[in-house]
Amino acid sequence: MSAPIVIHRPSPSGGRRVTIRDQIAGLARDDRDVEEFIRRAGLPDAERLLDDPGWVEWRGGRAHHYEAA
Template sequence: MSPALRVIVYPPDAQGGRLGRALGPQDLFEFLRRAGLDPDDVNLDDPLLIEWRGGGPAVWTPDASG
């Protein structure tokens, strides 16, 4: 069953934050929990739930080329 919710996580900003002020996966899990998802059921690699832009779940620093 695919989730009704789709999360788009944009590239890190100049301070390394994503999705508002998520500075790492734990912050992202907290945002998702507040949105009504059970963090224990969330797989950050699930493309049906999360669309990563500017790098995947391991990228939490700004792009130095930019």
Template sequence: MVQRPVIVYPPDEEGGRRVRIDGVILGRAFHERDVLVFLRRAGLPDWDQVDVATTKLIEWRGGGPEVWTH
């Protein structure tokens, strides 16, 4: 289960955003659906896209879940 904040970094030149959970970079997301996959793998299987867009657990750097361009 995720205990510490999830950080989604600003988009890079290709529109990917690094996702870090509990201090570990899990990969690059290209849409909030990708962030959802990372969260489910990290122990939040019941989450959906609304949770991703509204939770205080995620720190969106460089724009919120609607920002995917550099």
């Protein structure tokens, strides 16, 4: 089973698309954006989840990097 939160590869213009439980949450430009999407989805401890592979899968690039591809 894959993680419920997926942070996709950086886009050519910068930022990363974030999906939560297969629903698009938005385009994140930094970790704070991702944390806000997680909070809005009703999940607890957003800050702690970013480095938990059981919750978050970082695809196509290094974790915590949002610069243009």
